[in-house]
Amino acid sequence: MTVAVRSIDRDGVTLVELEGEITSATSAALQQRILPLVGHGRTTIIDLSRVPYISSAGLRTLLLVHRQSLRKGCGVILTGLSEEVRFVMASTGFLKLFDVRGCSPSPGPWREER
Amino acid sequence: MTTAGLPARIDAYPTRRIAGYGVRPGRPLPFGATPVPGGINFSVHSGPATRAWLVLFAPGGREPLAELEFPQVFRVGGVFAMTVFGLDEENLEYGFRVDGPFDPARGDRFDATAVLTDPYARLISGRDVWGAPPDRDRPCPHRSRLVRDDFDWEDDAPPRIPDEDLIVYELHVRGFTRHPSAGVSAPGTYAGLREKIPYLKELGVNCVELMPVFEFDEHANPRSDPATGRPLCDYWGYSTVGFFAPKAGYAATGHLGMQADEFKTLVKELHAAGIEIVLDVVFNHTAEGNENGPVISFRGLDNATYYMLTPAGEYYNFSGTGNTVNCNHPVVRGFILDCLRHWVAEYHIDGFRFDLAAILDRAPDGTPLANPPLLEQLAHDPVLGHCKLIAEAWDAAGLYEVGTFPSYGRWAEWNGKYRDTVRRFLKGDAGTVGELATRVVGSPDLYTGRGTTASVNFVTAHDGFTLHDLVSYNDKHNEANGEGNADGANDNHSWNCGVEGPTEDPDILRLRMRQMKNAMAILLTSQGVPMLLAGDELARTQHGNNNTYCQDNELSWTDWTLRGTHAELHRFVRRLIAFRRAHPVLRRPCHPGAEVTWHGVRAGEPDWSESGRLLAVTRSSDDEQIYVAMNTHWEFHDLELPSPREGGVWHLVADTAAEHPDDIRVPGDEQPLTVPGRYRIAPRSTVILIARN
Numbered sequence: 001m002t003v004a005v006r007s008i009d010r011d012g013v014t015l016v017e018l019e020g021e022i023t024s025a026t027s028a029a030l031q032q033r034i035l036p037l038v039g040h041g042r043t044t045i046i047d048l049s050r051v052p053y054i055s056s057a058g059l060r061t062l063l064l065v066h067r068q069s070l071r072k073g074c075g076v077i078l079t080g081l082s083e084e085v086r087f088v089m090a091s092t093g094f095l096k097l098f099d100v101r102g103c104s105p106s107p108g109p110w111r112e113e114r
Numbered sequence: 115m116t117t118a119g120l121p122a123r124i125d126a127y128p129t130r131r132i133a134g135y136g137v138r139p140g141r142p143l144p145f146g147a148t149p150v151p152g153g154i155n156f157s158v159h160s161g162p163a164t165r166a167w168l169v170l171f172a173p174g175g176r177e178p179l180a181e182l183e184f185p186q187v188f189r190v191g192g193v194f195a196m197t198v199f200g201l202d203e204e205n206l207e208y209g210f211r212v213d214g215p216f217d218p219a220r221g222d223r224f225d226a227t228a229v230l231t232d233p234y235a236r237l238i239s240g241r242d243v244w245g246a247p248p249d250r251d252r253p254c255p256h257r258s259r260l261v262r263d264d265f266d267w268e269d270d271a272p273p274r275i276p277d278e279d280l281i282v283y284e285l286h287v288r289g290f291t292r293h294p295s296a297g298v299s300a301p302g303t304y305a306g307l308r309e310k311i312p313y314l315k316e317l318g319v320n321c322v323e324l325m326p327v328f329e330f331d332e333h334a335n336p337r338s339d340p341a342t343g344r345p346l347c348d349y350w351g352y353s354t355v356g357f358f359a360p361k362a363g364y365a366a367t368g369h370l371g372m373q374a375d376e377f378k379t380l381v382k383e384l385h386a387a388g389i390e391i392v393l394d395v396v397f398n399h400t401a402e403g404n405e406n407g408p409v410i411s412f413r414g415l416d417n418a419t420y421y422m423l424t425p426a427g428e429y430y431n432f433s434g435t436g437n438t439v440n441c442n443h444p445v446v447r448g449f450i451l452d453c454l455r456h457w458v459a460e461y462h463i464d465g466f467r468f469d470l471a472a473i474l475d476r477a478p479d480g481t482p483l484a485n486p487p488l489l490e491q492l493a494h495d496p497v498l499g500h501c502k503l504i505a506e507a508w509d510a511a512g513l514y515e516v517g518t519f520p521s522y523g524r525w526a527e528w529n530g531k532y533r534d535t536v537r538r539f540l541k542g543d544a545g546t547v548g549e550l551a552t553r554v555v556g557s558p559d560l561y562t563g564r565g566t567t568a569s570v571n572f573v574t575a576h577d578g579f580t581l582h583d584l585v586s587y588n589d590k591h592n593e594a595n596g597e598g599n600a601d602g603a604n605d606n607h608s609w610n611c612g613v614e615g616p617t618e619d620p621d622i623l624r625l626r627m628r629q630m631k632n633a634m635a636i637l638l639t640s641q642g643v644p645m646l647l648a649g650d651e652l653a654r655t656q657h658g659n660n661n662t663y664c665q666d667n668e669l670s671w672t673d674w675t676l677r678g679t680h681a682e683l684h685r686f687v688r689r690l691i692a693f694r695r696a697h698p699v700l701r702r703p704c705h706p707g708a709e710v711t712w713h714g715v716r717a718g719e720p721d722w723s724e725s726g727r728l729l730a731v732t733r734s735s736d737d738e739q740i741y742v743a744m745n746t747h748w749e750f751h752d753l754e755l756p757s758p759r760e761g762g763v764w765h766l767v768a769d770t771a772a773e774h775p776d777d778i779r780v781p782g783d784e785q786p787l788t789v790p791g792r793y794r795i796a797p798r799s800t801v802i803l804i805a806r807n
Contacts (some may be wrong), residue, residue, distance in 0.1 A: 024204035056262060056372050059205045063266070091305040091366045093379030097266065 465502025
C-alpha cells in the first residue's frame with residue numbers, strides 16, 4: 001500500500017498532489033518521497049483532495065514535512081482537505097499547526113514521483 | 115540514528131523467533147508497551163504467575179493474530195519482559211494471558227482463559243464511540259494499544275495558579291456539551307469542551323475539574339429506567355478500566371484512536387486561556403467488582419496484591435462498589451505513582467481530586483494508617499511537585515476524615531462540613547450561625563496550620579442536588595435510576611421554598627432565585643478554594659434526581675438554552691467571580707485574626723445563639739475592607755454597620771434581594787448607601803458592601 005505522489009513546478013510554487021490513505025503503513029515511504037520536493041526556496045502546496053484518511057502517524061508525517069520545510073525557510077500549504085480530514089485535524093489540534101487554504105489548485109501536467 | 119540504513123543499536127535485533135515473530139529478552143522497565151528501535155518492548159508484572167503470553171490482535175480483529183509465550187528466561191523478578199520486532203504500533207492491539215493458581219481462599223484468582231488488559235495501557239480500544247453497542251463476546255473486550263508520545267506542546271505553560279486564587283468548576287466532559295443546544299461541532303467530547311473555553315473565560319473560573327476521564331465502560335450497568343425501559347449506563351465513569359488511557363468515547367476522534375492528541379489539545383488550549391485542569395481520579399476501586407465481576411486486569415494479574423482481601427480471601431468493600439484497591443501495598447503504590455506521573459508528564463495535568471480518598475490511607479487489612487506511605491509519597495514526589503492534590507476525605511465504609519486527612523503540608527480536602535453548614539444555614543435551620551462563621555473563614559477548626567486553601571469549599575457537586583434542585587426539592591427523586599429511590603444521599607439539607615419541584619408561583623420562583631444567589635454569594639466570599647458545579651450558574655436542574663450516575667440524557671446534560679432564560683443568575687455569578695478575583699482580602703491563605711470582625715444586627719455584636727439566623731463579617735486589609743451580611747431569617751432587619759476604615763464609605767456591591775439588574779454592581783459602579791451606616795436587609799438575603807473613599 002502506497003500513497004501516490006504527483007508534483008508540478010509552476011510560477012515558483014511546487015504543487016504536490018497525494019492520493020491514498022496516509023497511515024503508519026504508508027507514511028515512511030511518503031516522507032522519503034515528499035521531503036526532496038519541499039524547501040527549495042519556494043512554497044509547496046500539498047493537495048489532499050484525494051486523501052480520504054490520515055491517521056495519527058500520517059498527521060505526524062505531514063507535520064514533520066512542514067517543519068522541515070520551515071527550517072529551510074519555506075512554507076508548506078495544505079489544500080483540498082475533505083470535511084472528515086479537516087474535522088480530525090481540528091479536533092486533534094493539528095489544523096492550527098499548518099497553513100491550510102480552502103481551494104485546491106487546478107490540475108496541471110503532474111510529474112509522477114517514484 | 116542509522117548507519118547505512120541499519121539500526122545503530124546492537125540490541126535492535128531478535129535473538130529468537132516465537133509464533134513467527136522475532137523477539138529478544140525485553141527490559142522490565144518501563145512497564146507496558148514501549149517503542150524501541152526496531153520493535154516494541156512489552157513488560158508486565160505478575161509475581162505469582164507461572165506462565166504468561168503476549169496476545170496480539172489486528173485492530174478490531176476478533177481472534178488473535180498470535181500468542182507469544184514469554185520464555186521463562188525473559189522473566190526478571192516478577193516481571194515478564196519481551197521485545198517483539200516488526201510490529202506496526204499504529205495497527206496493533208494487545209493483551210496478556212497469565213496463568214497461575216486459582217485458590218480464592220489464598221487470594222489467587224488466575225484465569226488463563228482471559229486475555230487481560232495491560233494495566234499500563236496508554237490507549238484502550240473497545241469502547242471507541244460512546245454508547246455504541248459492544249460485542250460482549252469479543253475476546254478481550256478492552257484491548258491495549260500504543261500511542262505516540264510526541265505531541266507538540268509548543269510552549270505550553272501550566273498556569274500554576276496559587277491555591278488561594280483558584281476558582282474550580284466541576285464538569286462532566288460529555289454532559290457539558292452533549293445537549294443539542296450546546297452549539298459545538300463535536301457534542302459531548304474533549305473537542306466540544308474546547309469550544310466552550312471562551313464561555314469558561316467569560317464566566318471567570320480558572321480551573322476545571324473533570325469527572326473521570328480514565329477509560330471506563332459506560333455499558334457497565336445492568337439496570338433499566340423502570341418508566342421507559344431504557345437501559346441505564348455508567349454515565350459518571352467512576353469504575354475505571356484503564357488508568358493510563360483517556361476515555362476514547364469522550365473523543366470525537368476516538369474511533370480513529372486519536373483520543374490522546376484530542377485530549378492534549380484540550381489541555382493545551384485551556385492552559386493558553388489561563389485555566390488549569392484537575393482530574394477526578396478513582397484509585398479506590400476498579401471496574402472488576404467483587405468475585406462475580408469480570409476479569410479485566412488486576413484480578414488476573416495478581417488479585418491478592420491489587421485488592422484488599424479478608425483473611426478468607428473475600429473482597430473488602432470499603433468503596434461500596436464490590437472491591438477495594440490495596441493502595442498502600444508497595445506494588446500498588448508504585449502503580450498509582452507511575453499513573454499520576456504519566457498524567458502530569460504526558461498530559462500536563464495540573465492536579466488531581468481523589469475519589470473516596472480515605473481508602474488511600476487504609477492498610478491492606480483496612481485499618482486507617484496514621485502515616486500512610488502512599489499519601490506521603492505523593493505529597494513529596496518530584497514530578498507531582500506543582501500538582502494540586504485534593505482528597506474526598508471519606509469513603510463508603512464510614513471513615514470520615516474531613517479535617518484529619520494526612521496532608522503532609524500538601525493535601526487539600528473537599529470540605530463536606532462547609533457544604534452541610536452552608537446548606538443548613540440557607541434553609542434557615544436553627545443553631546448554625548456559629549459554625550457558619552467558622553466555615554466562611556476557611557474552617558480554622560479543621561485546618562489550623564494548613565491554612566484556608568486546605569479547604570475546598572462547595573455547596574453542590576456532581577454527587578447530590580444541583581443548586582437549582584437544592585432550592586426546589588425537599589427530597590430526592592431518583593426513581594429513574596431503577597433502584598426504587600433507594601440510591602443517593604438522604605441528608606441533603608435542602609428546602610423547596612414552598613412547593614416540591616416545578617411551580618409557576620412567582621413568589622416561590624423569586625425566592626428560589628434569591629436562595630441560589632445567596633449560596634453563590636456566601637461561597638464566593640468565603641476564604642478557601644471555591645468550587646462550583648457546572649451549570650449551577652444557569653440554574654441547571656436534574657428534576658430532583660440527586661444521583662444521576664446512570665443518566666446519559668437531558669437529566670444530566672447542560673441545557674444551554676438556560677443562558678437565555680437564566681441570564682440573571684449567570685450575570686450575578688459572573689460578576690461575583692470577578693468581584694472575588696478583584697479582592698485579595700477574600701482569598702487570604704492564612705486563617706484570620708483581628709482583621710476579621712463579626713456582627714449581628716448591631717455592629718460588633720454577633721448573635722451566636724441557637725435562634726440566631728443572621729451573621730455579618732468584615733474583612734479588612736491595608737487596602738481593602740469588605741462587609742458581608744448573610745440573613746437567613748424570614749424577617750427584615752435594620753443593620754447597624756461597623757465603621758468603615760478611616761476615609762472609607764460603605765458602598766453597595768450586591769444585594770440578593772434587589773431586583774435585577776441592581777442585584778450586583780461592577781467595580782467602580784458600587785453605590786454609596788442612601789443612609790450611611792445603616793442598611794435594611796431583606797428576608798433570606800445576602801448583602802455585600804465595600805469601603806471606598
